[in-house]
Amino acid sequence: MNDPYGEAQPGSGPVPARRLDTRTQVISWLWAVSPLVTFGLATPVTFLWAAQRARSRHFVIAAVLYTASVVLFFVLPDDVGFVFFVVAWLVGTVHALAFRASVFGTHPPIQGTALDAAIEMAEDRRELRRKARKIATEDPVLARELGIGRPDAQCNFDDGGLIDVNYVPADVLLRLSGMTAEMAERVVQVREIRGPYVSVDELSVFAEVPPGLADRLADYLLFLRE
Numbered sequence: 001m002n003d004p005y006g007e008a009q010p011g012s013g014p015v016p017a018r019r020l021d022t023r024t025q026v027i028s029w030l031w032a033v034s035p036l037v038t039f040g041l042a043t044p045v046t047f048l049w050a051a052q053r054a055r056s057r058h059f060v061i062a063a064v065l066y067t068a069s070v071v072l073f074f075v076l077p078d079d080v081g082f083v084f085f086v087v088a089w090l091v092g093t094v095h096a097l098a099f100r101a102s103v104f105g106t107h108p109p110i111q112g113t114a115l116d117a118a119i120e121m122a123e124d125r126r127e128l129r130r131k132a133r134k135i136a137t138e139d140p141v142l143a144r145e146l147g148i149g150r151p152d153a154q155c156n157f158d159d160g161g162l163i164d165v166n167y168v169p170a171d172v173l174l175r176l177s178g179m180t181a182e183m184a185e186r187v188v189q190v191r192e193i194r195g196p197y198v199s200v201d202e203l204s205v206f207a208e209v210p211p212g213l214a215d216r217l218a219d220y221l222l223f224l225r226e
Contacts, residue, residue, distance in 0.1 A: 024104055032100040033093065040089030044070060046096055050103045059103075066092055128160030129219065136162075140224055149222035151175075164222040165203065166196035176220065178213045196225050 031050070035043040044067040051059035069088040073081045136143035147155025149164030152172050163172060165187065173184035187207040191197065194206065200218045203209040 028100050028104040032096040035092035035096055040092055043088045043092035054103050125160040128158055129162050132159035132162055136222055161220055162222045163220055164224050166224055176217055183209055197223050
């Protein structure tokens, strides 16, 4: 979604913790039971993969120890080697199950999570605009007291980015993506000559704002009157 102010969208930084998606859940369980179903033979590979994924020294050491266990199982007499077989097989399985969540939870989020976070934030901002617009419609006096649509007034009320076309100066209008200095000045000049606007259509008719641009910005524009 485009920001009407032309600023970078949120979501490029860290994103909130989330539940694993179904595909990752399945992969995580297959990883965790691989020592069990391979009778410990795949345990070294299991933890080596975990070390690479989670960037953890803990799993590197575990991979080395389980590798040693598998080797010793084959080279030592049966009665002694069996102990190392149990370590690689059962201990490795319990170890993998215990750390399944941490291995997959610490992995960087799959591509698209940042986009989802940005979309969610944009939807929250849209809801703020809807509520602020409702206040402006039902109680214009309260709306003015709250500073709805007046980013130049430096009020603490979060209206989701609304701009009151009938009161803000040209430099505030210029923050809107696609609005040129010439258009912003014309909007203000026409407003001073003929009075406040009542709709987006009037911006196009009287201030010569391109209809496509006016329609795109409609969700962010407010038309409070005296």
